[in-house]
Amino acid sequence: MRPAVEQYLSSPGSHTVHPPKSRQFRGEYSGKFARLAGLLLALVAGVCSSKPALAQVVIAQISDTHICDSTHAPHAATNLNAAVQMINRRVVDAVIVSGDIGEGQSCWLQAKSILANLKAPVHYVPGNHDVHTLDVSTYRSVFGADYYRFTVKFVDIIVVDSQLLGNYTNYSATSPPPLPTYTQAQSAQMLNWMNSIVTQEKSAIGAGHVPIAVQHIPVARDYGFPPDTKPYWIISDPYRTREMNALHALGVKTVLVGHWHSAKIFEWGEITWRDGPSTSWLPWGGTLGFAVHTISPSGAVDTEFVDLPNAVP
Numbered sequence: 001m002r003p004a005v006e007q008y009l010s011s012p013g014s015h016t017v018h019p020p021k022s023r024q025f026r027g028e029y030s031g032k033f034a035r036l037a038g039l040l041l042a043l044v045a046g047v048c049s050s051k052p053a054l055a056q057v058v059i060a061q062i063s064d065t066h067i068c069d070s071t072h073a074p075h076a077a078t079n080l081n082a083a084v085q086m087i088n089r090r091v092v093d094a095v096i097v098s099g100d101i102g103e104g105q106s107c108w109l110q111a112k113s114i115l116a117n118l119k120a121p122v123h124y125v126p127g128n129h130d131v132h133t134l135d136v137s138t139y140r141s142v143f144g145a146d147y148y149r150f151t152v153k154f155v156d157i158i159v160v161d162s163q164l165l166g167n168y169t170n171y172s173a174t175s176p177p178p179l180p181t182y183t184q185a186q187s188a189q190m191l192n193w194m195n196s197i198v199t200q201e202k203s204a205i206g207a208g209h210v211p212i213a214v215q216h217i218p219v220a221r222d223y224g225f226p227p228d229t230k231p232y233w234i235i236s237d238p239y240r241t242r243e244m245n246a247l248h249a250l251g252v253k254t255v256l257v258g259h260w261h262s263a264k265i266f267e268w269g270e271i272t273w274r275d276g277p278s279t280s281w282l283p284w285g286g287t288l289g290f291a292v293h294t295i296s297p298s299g300a301v302d303t304e305f306v307d308l309p310n311a312v313p
């Protein structure tokens with residue numbers, strides 16, 4: 001068994017830039033001008049200290065790239081390339097790929113080679129087209145850990161493998177299929193890991209960190225969306241309750257997800273779920289694109305859904 005890997009990509013804590021603390025005025029100024037200049041300086045300092053440019057974390061989320069799905073998404077690689085170029089024109093701290101990366105190992109490698117052109121560091125999250133019930137070791141041999149924690153400035157990202165929280169091999173199943181024994185053991189191991197980092201995360205939150213989770217499959221429908229009641233679209237009990245308990249213990253208030261290929265933001269279980277759009281194809285309509293999440297030290301998250309202009313599935 002490969003243990004979950006913890007990565008610390010940058011030192012904790014945010015960094016702020018302040019204007020020079022003192023400026024020397026030379027020569028003669030009238031009292032009126034000095035008062036005006038002082039007022040302007042105070043205004044500038046006030047604006048800078050209330051919103052320093054570096055006191056936010058910007059995460060771009062690419063989802064459901066489905067490289068090699070020639071039936072649904074013949075332009076998947078072209079669209080992923082376009083997303084990479086658009087993200088490179090922005091200032092982002094990290095990029096997260098939230099699952100359904102490709103339809104097989106050679107497709108994963110093609111996705112990785114396109115994503116290698118990103119200027120920002122890229123982190124992978126497995127989807128149900130990448131990890132099925134028994135093959136998680138194949139994913140790990142290509143991408144490394146399928147669940148792990150890493151830090152971007154003051155944001156702690158907790159990556160969850162949602163395919164260890166349900167059996168998604170049969171799209172048509174009308175009740176949640178059970179997990180094989182092997183996958184049940186993997187599931188328990190991941191949930192144990194999540195619970196084992198609670199103390200560490202609590203102290204990080206005490207030091208000003210914001211925990212955010214990322215996984216492929218959302219835990220619940222967005223009140224009627226997708227308009228299909230099959231268990232394929234969400235995480236079902238008992239795994240849903242087990243995961244929600246761990247997320248609450250970790251202090252998570254935001255989870256980034258994919259799987260629906262639709263831009264959605266909704267509340268469920270005292271957590272805000274932010275579903276990033278797909279770059280590849282649209283089972284439920286909508287627009288191809290990616291998401292950009294701007295996270296403040298308070299934990300507030302602002303999500304922008306960015307369309308890929310003229311992209312077709």
Ligand SMILES: [Zn+2]
Pocket residue numbers: 064066099100127259260261
């Ligand atoms: Zn997908």
Ligand SMILES: [Zn+2]
Pocket residue numbers: 100127128129216258259260
């Ligand atoms: Zn999926």
